[in-house]
Amino acid sequence: MLIDDEDFSLGIPTLEQMLKQQAVLLDNECHQLMSELGHARCSIAQLVLMNDELSAECAKLKAAFKERCWQLPGQAHLRLDDAFCG
Structure with a gap:
């Protein structure tokens, strides 16, 4: 993005020029x-x-x-189920 500094070529800008430039910058942002x-x-x-x-x-x-845990022999499914599925 190029900044339009055409109005500032003669020295210190006026308040109006600064506000206009700030508005352009804010719009782009x-x-x-x-x-x-x-x-x-x-x-x-x-x-x-x-x-x-x-x-x-x-x-x-x-x-x-969980289904596989229930297919295990004995009570191993209870230990695994409690550990994983809480």
């Missing part, structure tokens, strides 16, 4: 932040989807593990 916010929202949405998928997979694995 606002547009840049809005763009970054859009990218961040997309990243968050992707992370939420990944978390949902992994949570579902984790629940399936826990259920499968």
Whole structure:
């Protein structure tokens, strides 16, 4: 981004010129932040989807593990079940 310093070529800028320049800088910064916010929202949405998928997979694995624990001979399933599934 180039800074418009055309009004400052003659020395000290007036208050109006400084405020105008500050408004331009803030406007550019606002547009840049809005763009970054859009990218961040997309990243968050992707992370939420990944978390949902992994949570579902984790629940399936826990259920499968619990089922396997019950298939063990004796009371080994009680020890494993308490240790893992609480």
